[in-house]
Amino acid sequence: MKATTDSFLVRALIGLVFLLVNIVSVYLLLRGHNLPGGGFIGGLMTGMSFILLGLVRGWEELQRELPVPPLRLASFGLLLAMITGTAPMLFGRQFLTQYQLHLDYVPLIGEVHIGTPLLFDIGVFLLVSCITVKLVIVLARSTSGLPAFTPGEVPYYASELEGPIEETANKEDRHAN
């Protein structure tokens, strides 16, 4: 099954759509602390944008063009969130205590109010978006006849029988009792 679509319009516009979706998702991420939004929702949106990209350009190419392995970035996000939570404990405050910084005037932007919750949210954002991307890539690849993992990933993630689903389903069961 070919995963790409042949519509010229979609192919031409996907870059723009990808950009727009991600602008909205970063906006959601930044407003998240005091208003509806935040790392989780932003992360889901970014994940969706990658799914769109994969549907249009093909999963092979998407995987090739990802700058970093998604699972590493996801672990890094989790680590960032945990460090933000843990750091106040070193100063004898409660886990997840937040510190705020209010600047009355920053050139070009104006009034800025930032705090450590933003770091936590960025961690969650990375975690959610990267896990989504990873899950969808693995699923989409194995249902479209491609091996789920690239050769470089196999020693890290793949179990013994990993392969395109249709293919292994027809093989005899190697672990028959």
Added chain:
Amino acid sequence: MNNLLVLPFLLPVLTAVICCLFVGRPGVGRRVFIAISAAAQCALAFYLAVRAFHEPPLVLLMGGWAPPLGVVLVVDGLAAIMLCLSTVVALACILFSYAEIPVWAEQPLRLPLMQLLVAGINLSFLTGDLFNLFVAFEIMLVASYALLTLEANDRHIKEAFPYLAVNMFGSALFLVAAGLAYSVFGTLNLADISRRAEAMQGDFGVMVVAVLLVVVFGIKAGVFPLYYWLPNSYPILPFSLGAFYSGMLTKVGIYVLLRTFGTVFPHNLTQLYTALAWLAGLTMVLAVLGAVSRNFIRGILSFHIVSQIGYMILAIGFFTPLAIAACIFYVIHHIIVKSSLFLIGGTAMFYNRTDNLARMGGLLKASPILATCFIIQAFSLAGVPPLSGFWGKYAIILVGLEEHRYWLVVAALVASVLTLVSMLKIWMGAFWQKLPADGTADPEAPAAARTMTAIVCALTLISLAIGFGAEFFFGIAQTAATSLLDPAQYREAVFSLTGKGGQ
């Protein structure tokens, strides 16, 4: 300032993340690191338990936000007991998995995921907030889905599917229940819910929330009409993980049932208790019949989990202080015994290269120590005095007689006898009979099997200590039950702390 309370959750998460980020490949160094971390979690849990039993419940306001706005972590007696058990079993299973699989064959994500599973389980014991409990369940379940299918082949994945479907349904229902609880009580903080539920006793909304939560936690615990996902999915796990799943996952359901009935809801939901008790009776008998019908070790033991869950739910259904204490004692006994039986099965499989009873045999001669451990744990599970299972069952049946619930008592006794029958089935198949002609056996006991036997022996010793020191452990269970059944104490501990956004 009780920042220590977050560590039982934080340490496993950090361990998992560090493993994923910096040591992606399995190796001896990584194994040592994870073992040290697991031992540290264990020590921390025992330290918290000592403090929880000598002080009022320990509370941590996360981020310094006062309840009911902020999320609180609470450790009281019961939570501390559960933390100790989960970390001890996790340590045993991690060490066992080192012996079970050589370094080169280890799945790289297995131990990090196991640590995330521990983190989710610990968080669900710690939390004092309904939505946070949902999050903890999700962490636990996502890790367990991944672990269940990580090393599975196609047929195993088919067995994992009901587990996934039923638990996702349960999670969705939990979310609905949490939303409903918020609309009925206007809060998700457990202490605050208990305060408001007490004021609105007899309200229909309280009953609806309670019933929904019972269904959700019943699915997690594996109570009668909702248990069929369990007995077929657990046998696909490797033994070391199966031991942890069978010990801890369903017991999280029991813990939250105890917590919601003991601390959160007013103690007058009599119809619900009665319904639970009858469901528990059915669970015990039907599941033990399933166990008798199976012919491989993992299958028999998996059905037994459900059957034993029946005893704990039965104790919750009786809902007297003694019954709750018996339930807590039973949980302590059950987690250790059930995990060690799974690990004994794993060692037996190591000797025979299969756990199909028709093709096993000769283990009594091959490893008398293992056989001794098995017979002790099997009798303990069935409830033969003076082993640990006897005291739990004795107390539960005593309460049943006091309450004149004779049919349920009969069900409990029948289930005990059938438990013994199915345990003897394993004994005859794996240990007593000679190795059949088509069976395989490793004639030389390698070093790995010796390590496994040592771990099993340690767990058996703990279980013997519970049996012979029943007075001490029952005392602990009673202390925990008393504080569990005293919502006022819990509320006071939670609301006595001041923080940002307080009332």
